[in-house]
Amino acid sequence: METFIIDRNTWLRGQFNSMLFRAKDGKMCCLGQIGLQCGLNEKDMSNKISPTNAIEHLIEFHNVNPFFISLMNKNYFLSMKAMGINDNIYTNDKYKEIQLKSLFAKYDVELKFIN
Numbered sequence: 001m002e003t004f005i006i007d008r009n010t011w012l013r014g015q016f017n018s019m020l021f022r023a024k025d026g027k028m029c030c031l032g033q034i035g036l037q038c039g040l041n042e043k044d045m046s047n048k049i050s051p052t053n054a055i056e057h058l059i060e061f062h063n064v065n066p067f068f069i070s071l072m073n074k075n076y077f078l079s080m081k082a083m084g085i086n087d088n089i090y091t092n093d094k095y096k097e098i099q100l101k102s103l104f105a106k107y108d109v110e111l112k113f114i115n
Contacts, residue, residue: 002067003110004034006100011113013086013096020045020054030086030100030111031071031079038065051079067109078107 012018012027020032023046028036032045040054048054051071055064071079085091085099101111 001108001110002065003112004037004104006030006033006097006111006113007115008093008113009115013093014089014091016087016089017049018083018087020048020050023047029083031082035068038068039063040068050083075107078103 010027011033012022012029018029019027020035021028021042023042026042028045031051035045035051035054036042045054051068055069067075081103082100085096085103088096091099097111097113104111
């Protein structure tokens with residue numbers, strides 16, 4: 001089982017069309033935080049809204065965790081569902097965390113929220 005950490009202090013959520021990494025304040029949606037832990041850097045993800053946007057320009061994926069690459073193909077549904085939960089403006093943080101943990105668990109991934 002893979003485990004990824006979501007830091008609430010830098011977690012960008014509850015905003016329509018959030019970004020993997022928002023350059024102006026360093027905030028990242030849940031997939032951006034996972035991307036950082038999978039080998040992408042802030043430049044790769046800057047102002048990108050999805051995993052596909054972040055890695056479509058990369059020529060070599062050898063330093064990127066295969067899980068993140070899978071978010072643009074075989075686990076595309078996971079990516080889209082996670083974005084919907086993360087960006088929902090009508091749910092509170094606790095609900096988002098429960099929903100995201102449950103969603104990722106279906107893919108044998110554990111999310112841990114800190115701070």
